[in-house]
Amino acid sequence: MSETKILLSEREIPRYWYNIVADMPNKPLPPLHPATGEPLTADALAPLFPSGLIEQEMSQERWIEIPPEVRDIYALWRPTPLFRAHRLEKLLDTPARIYYKYEGVSPAGSHKPNTAVPQAWYNLQDGVKRITTETGAGQWGSALSFACELFGIQCEVYMVRTSYNQKPYRKLMMNTWNAQVYPSPSERTEAGRKILAENPDSPGSLGIAISEAVEMAAKHEDVRYSLGSVLNHVLLHQTVIGQEALVQMEMAGHFPDIVIGPFGGGSNFAGLAFPFLKHHLEGKQTLRAIAAEPAACPKLSRGVFRYDFGDTVGMTPLLPMYTLGHDFIPPAIHAGGLRYHGAGVVVSQLLKDKLIEAQAVDQVESFEAGVSFARTEGIIPAPEANHGIAVAVREALRAREEGTAKTILMNLSGHGNFDMASYEAYFQGGLERFELSQEEINQAVARINTPEIPQ
């Protein structure tokens, strides 16, 4: 048996983030100001984000230097290991080589700290004392709590009330890193008080939690807001994953034929895929990059490409994205991190230009794949990560049919230690598949009343 895993030393942590915008044949369209309909300026973002991140959000530079203080903290878990899934290959009886990049070794247990740490650092440079954010399942809130604590910034997390009640361990993890966690809707904001006045028992939603976090940042001079996916600067930070994997795959002696990442807002997928896609765009290597999205929220494979809001309430700039509509509420799958109505701007343009692909996976198939993975490779994956595994399994079985020794690389974005209740539901046969009918998709898309993309 060849090597099981390939490690890099911490001297090999990337020194630059890779900005794929520089290499895109068609640049992304500009976000629009929601009131004026005009292309967004940096000024409009200043109440919410620190200057360093706004600059990155709009940058066309190919390489952006990673601050040494951020690399020092990355060294707590980076470079992450790359594994060859020998035992899963054997189970599938496939000639394909399956590799996985494992991001669950971070203290917060997922890839999210890759962007939480630089976001906290750029806020620190602007003298920000407190950062607000929202969290659903809790993975992003955990990552930002961890990052803020290392820089002595107070972190304030609005956690959807149902999650707050159902997932006390996630909340405790954030508390351990000194964050303040509030069930949302809360009495702390106008948005929260308004909802509670109408419905004191409101279970909350990600949309409400975003409204509370954004309001708190907009109203206070030394408070800023932070988002865990979708935006350009977030995708940018995650490219450390793919840059490391590129070196590791070279050491393994293979350039992947297929790269796969689970898809919520795009940062997980982009983080692994973009550095490989660079070689594809330059014509050096060919590659299929596949986004693995949930069948319950298939914006890439079944949504429309048009301007839409990033949040449910409609407060954010209008983004040119694949979307199911900003008020689309996906069925309650366990992969909470993938329940987002739209796709990041850069990823959307790449899909429009057919430079990447998407496959939708229902949650029963995703858990079947995840359990096969756990029983062969050991690690119990997060429900989000199971979607990527499921697509890898599909492609490995196709390789068996075709008799081709394809090389498949996937992003195993996090462990499932805080998600065991979802495995219980699966073992008890209590998971629904949640395939959306064409009727449901049509209805969702028909409700969208935001501007069309100019042809």
Next chain:
Amino acid sequence: MSETKILLSEREIPRYWYNIVADMPNKPLPPLHPATGEPLTADALAPLFPSGLIEQEMSQERWIEIPPEVRDIYALWRPTPLFRAHRLEKLLDTPARIYYKYEGVSPAGSHKPNTAVPQAWYNLQDGVKRITTETGAGQWGSALSFACELFGIQCEVYMVRTSYNQKPYRKLMMNTWNAQVYPSPSERTEAGRKILAENPDSPGSLGIAISEAVEMAAKHEDVRYSLGSVLNHVLLHQTVIGQEALVQMEMAGHFPDIVIGPFGGGSNFAGLAFPFLKHHLEGKQTLRAIAAEPAACPKLSRGVFRYDFGDTVGMTPLLPMYTLGHDFIPPAIHAGGLRYHGAGVVVSQLLKDKLIEAQAVDQVESFEAGVSFARTEGIIPAPEANHGIAVAVREALRAREEGTAKTILMNLSGHGNFDMASYEAYFQGGLERFELSQEEINQAVARINTPEIPQ
């Protein structure tokens, strides 16, 4: 800042386990057969353990080869990283260098798979189809479930009923690895049925669960029993930790002045300390090896050295050990893995000969240290691991007082992802210190009626 972590490639996974018995100035006394009082023979162990493990249990050989199949599986997480705790040092303002070996990167999240995997493998060699064991908090049951699944052996876990009810996620983790988990007492065994007949609502205990697991193994030809600590072969398997750390500390340019491990039955402490102690025994280097035990169960620092049973009921061979008495029931601290009345035979002899030390830590001090660790180094440690951190903090503060740049190395044996409820109790001020009075210790020791150690 110098390097944060030191990694080894998987070629550097140790090829041999280190048996410290070969180098001990005074060999451990033999275990005695409980019925005859005579030294135990291999035959007496055959109904419970496979031949390969019985041989190791009695071996005096210094190096025992690790089977290649076991090393292949070790490669899923080994070699584990060695970290320099730069940020914790800064918080403590100490001239000491603090290093930690992190075993939480294994799929089960602790050091336990280091012995679970070879135990499963040696059972496979003897054609064993099913392995039984007990688990309290669930860490050992998880590790053995994972190991058995990789070799296609059925794993049957008797989980103390209160834990079974309070920790459903641990049970689900075992189920995910295909294990059968039964709340103990169960209707499956005579021992269980007897207890349930007397008390249908019995909360169970580790003693009862051991009785059920041992009975199941003793009664079936193709079933064997497995133990996660205390025994010589278990300590032996864990020496992969210290062997790797020895190479990593050489790369760091320091031989530790102090090596620290949390102490339950001894395998965690021994695994890290024994390879370093070898150099000490050979007179090459001096070293203080400190076992960090809970103040609620201080068998090393306050117990007596004499023959005692390994289990609560009194079914096992008599072992020459430091003990508080086999019927001693420690207060219900959250570090369930450290609530064991006795210490492994080899460790006990080393303490008797003053070649190692012990320090008792109450659980409030242990959680204070663990939270400081999480807020500087990121990882949230298991409650067991917090005891080792607390002793490291004590020694680092002493180094500050003395103004000496001591090098401290500790075994961070596992993460606390499944133990967040204990952090909640700590944050809410609900943790008791559980210092035992001299009166309580005297009473416990006075109850022991097993043979004294011959002088």
